Amino acid sequence: MASQDIAVSVDQVVKHYGNFTALHGVSLDIRESEFFTLLGPSGCGKTTLLRAIAGFESVSEGHILLKGEDLTGLPPHQRPVNTVFQQYALFPHMTVLENVMFGLLRKGWSKVEAVRRGQDVLDLVQLAEFAKRKPTQLSGGQQQRVALARALAPRPEVLLLDEPLSALDLKLRQSVRSELKALQRETGIAFIFVTHDQEEALTMSDRIAVMSNGRVQQIGSPKEIYEAPVNRFVADFVGETNLLDVEIASIDGGTASVVLPGGTPFTCPAATVLDPGRGHLSARPERIRITAPGDAHLDAVVTGHTYLGTDIQLQVRLSDGEVMSVRLQNSETTSVPEVGQTIGLQLEEGAARLLAD
Structure with a gap:
């Protein structure tokens, strides 16, 4: 990909807080007009990385570039990026x-220019009719859109978003x-979203x-991340999965031959080249x-089931004592x-994958 197609480039960024390292040599490229998400549990480094891009955190090592220009060391107000935080920090006394x-x-900006631009972005987020209201007169979702409009103005x-939906209830979220x-498609700018x-x-x-733990485990499309996780952390964190201990017989050209619990041979894709021995197989419950x-492929005893509305989740136990989850569509x-x-x-074709670790 040509460098001009890259909005933000993070190059071997390290961040130390005393003896604690929050980021371990993180490198990634974010494309122009892309909705890019940093996903991980609390404490994994995703917000630290976002704040480093914004300039609110200095980096201990490495560089951050925006369209080829090195931003490292520039203060936030000199960076052509804006951030929407979890707390919208709207001024309650202002409209x-x-x-x-x-x-x-x-x-x-002149007041005339600011009014015109303000009206334009409020129209963009569908809040033009609320321009004269105070933030306290708006719902949580509307306040979130005001914060977006202020950041886009x-x-x-690049727009940086630090878990901006976390304060909203599930339906509104x-x-x-x-x-x-x-909105991201309409504006055509890169959004970097933390969640x-x-x-x-x-x-x-x-x-x-x-x-996880200050390192990027995998980068890919949602489909790639879900259907082709590279390791146990990604498989277990993104969606629900069953992690089975298997015996690796051989790997040839990205295809693994393994022995399932109970002794049944099974062939599946492999995330990487591994030596024969013990390994972990990821199998999605709905597959x-x-x-x-x-x-x-496996025999199991049903130990429980849970009604989930669209699905029924079965808990089952294999002969070796391993516990698995199976999801059944209610409509089927x-x-x-x-x-x-x-x-x-029975594991469907493409349902399982041998993981790197």
Whole structure:
């Protein structure tokens, strides 16, 4: 990819806090007009990386470039990026329009220009009719859109979003997701979005960087991250999975031959080249079919089931004591196996993957 297609380049960035290292040589490229998500649990380094891009955190080593220009060492106000935080920090004594205009006036825009631009971005986020209201007169979702409008008003090259939906309730969060993605497409600028919510990441992102312990574990499209995880952390963190201990017989050209618990041979994709020995297989619960025992990849005893609305989740135990989860679509299920019943488990093609570690 040509360098001019890259909005932000993070090059071997390290961040130390005393004896603690928050970022361990992180490198990644974020493309122009891309919705890019930093996904991971609390303390993984994703917010530290976002704050380093914004200039709120200095880097101990490495460089951060925006469209080829090295930003390392520049203070936040000299970087052509804006940030939307978890707490929207709107001024309660100002109107919605005045909140949006505030940063523009601080940057030296004339009042006429600031009013015009403020009205434009409020129209973009569908809040033009609320321009004269105070933030306290708005819902949480509307306040979030005001914060977005304020951040977009100066026409930043990149918009940084630090878990901006976390304060919203579930239904509103789901609604705002689609609005935020549509807004990113309409503005055409790169959004860098931080979240610990895997569903949020999968539904909104063009690409995702999964982070753990200050390191990037995998970068890819939502489909790649979910269907082709490279290691146990990614497989377990993104979505639900079963991690099975297997014996690796051989690997040839990215295809692994393994022996499942119970002794059944099985062939599946491999995340990397591994030596024969013990390994871990990831199998998604919704990609496992129930069949008659004795004629399947695995035999198991049903130990419980949970009604989840669209799905029924079965808990089963294999002969070696390993516990697995199986999801059945309610629309396709005519009968649910009883607790204590022995069933067969058939892994669909592409359902399982041998992981790197």
